[in-house]
Amino acid sequence: MNDTMRVWQLSAFGLGNLKLVEHPIPSVGPRDVLVKVGAVSLNYRDKLIVEGQLLPDRPAMPFVPVSDMAGTIVAIGDGVTRFGVGDRVMGNFWTQWINGAPPPEMRRHGLSLGGPLPGVLAEYVVISEDVAVAVPSSLSDEEASTLPIAALTAWFALVETGRLTAGEIVLVQGTGGVSLFGLQIAVALGARVIITSRDAGKLERAKALGAFHGIDTSATPAWAAEAIEVTSGDGVDHVLELIGGDNLRQSLDALSSGGRIAQIGFLGGADISLTALQLMLRRAVIQGVSVGHRRGFEQMNDAIERHGIKPVIDRVYPFDEALAAYAHLDRGPFGKVVISIV
Numbered sequence: 001m002n003d004t005m006r007v008w009q010l011s012a013f014g015l016g017n018l019k020l021v022e023h024p025i026p027s028v029g030p031r032d033v034l035v036k037v038g039a040v041s042l043n044y045r046d047k048l049i050v051e052g053q054l055l056p057d058r059p060a061m062p063f064v065p066v067s068d069m070a071g072t073i074v075a076i077g078d079g080v081t082r083f084g085v086g087d088r089v090m091g092n093f094w095t096q097w098i099n100g101a102p103p104p105e106m107r108r109h110g111l112s113l114g115g116p117l118p119g120v121l122a123e124y125v126v127i128s129e130d131v132a133v134a135v136p137s138s139l140s141d142e143e144a145s146t147l148p149i150a151a152l153t154a155w156f157a158l159v160e161t162g163r164l165t166a167g168e169i170v171l172v173q174g175t176g177g178v179s180l181f182g183l184q185i186a187v188a189l190g191a192r193v194i195i196t197s198r199d200a201g202k203l204e205r206a207k208a209l210g211a212f213h214g215i216d217t218s219a220t221p222a223w224a225a226e227a228i229e230v231t232s233g234d235g236v237d238h239v240l241e242l243i244g245g246d247n248l249r250q251s252l253d254a255l256s257s258g259g260r261i262a263q264i265g266f267l268g269g270a271d272i273s274l275t276a277l278q279l280m281l282r283r284a285v286i287q288g289v290s291v292g293h294r295r296g297f298e299q300m301n302d303a304i305e306r307h308g309i310k311p312v313i314d315r316v317y318p319f320d321e322a323l324a325a326y327a328h329l330d331r332g333p334f335g336k337v338v339i340s341i342v
């Protein structure tokens, strides 16, 4: 093994400041593992982090971005018991959140991989063994790299907090990472899925993944009426709210009585607005979701194996072409954008 590795590093906010540099390969502390990264995946937040727009988690410079990775452990500290050399692992985004309620430290921020903690767009990374999660054996590193944020967020919304049951109707928004994982998880658990998109072609691809209905929001901006119509007037039981802003009003309009909205994203606006009366009349539950804990991640991985869920990867870029991967993210991916590091 060389002493140095290649790393994409930001010297200042702005994608133009993301450069490939050499760093020493980090050494492990007593409870750390050194991971040779096989692949990383990009999330919408990676764009915000690079542009310095994700407050209050703006990282200090210089900074290595990206939260999600999968790879193989090549060295361990003396006190490591959970994993050994050769094991394939991912990192849990919230480094301190193991189970139950989030620990109080999470309120003060500073605890998430890829901003403000150092990220994983590097040939090697060191993480605590407590942050490491075993890769499902059915998945390649490229596939597993898509799980830590996008899949776990959808899982937390639908299963951990949403208690989804077979036969319920789920509505997911757009055709990016969280939305398509929401679709696949919901279908695997016996739910029926409606998906919205601004692109009719993407809706056809989403229907091939098991959605029973697609709503083209470019053609039908007032999309809630169509969701009500295709559910025979009942509305949907769960919404993954990925757009935010005024879109939340339509999600509430589309909801069944006592239905749940998982507030996850803000693609269309960081401030959300609602009518109080509509919230009360629907007896709606709105649940904020922020990725999830390690125990949930491990349970989700069991379900991914059991149901044979394969992450939807739009494109895999080589490590040298990380900037092209970010440009793809900016255009709006169908599923996940992955960077391979081999």
Ligand SMILES: NC(=O)c1ccc[n+]([C@@H]2O[C@H](COP(=O)([O-])OP(=O)(O)OC[C@H]3O[C@@H](n4cnc5c(N)ncnc54)[C@H](OP(=O)(O)O)[C@@H]3O)[C@@H](O)[C@H]2O)c1
Binding pocket: 042, 043, 044, 045, 149, 150, 153, 173, 174, 175, 176, 177, 178, 179, 196, 197, 198, 199, 202, 242, 243, 263, 264, 265, 266, 267, 268, 289, 290, 291, 329, 331, 332, 333, 334, 335, 336
């Ligand atoms: N709370 C959490 O824990 C958490 C975790 C992960 C992500 N998020 C948030 O959830 C959102 C989605 O994240 P992601 O990583 O899944 O995104 P992504 O993979 O980049 O996908 C975004 C997709 O949403 C649609 N879209 C993009 N901009 C839009 C706009 N202005 N209005 C309507 N639709 C738009 C596009 O689909 P179409 O072209 O099909 O319309 C696009 O492919 C982001 O706001 C992200 O910050 C939150």
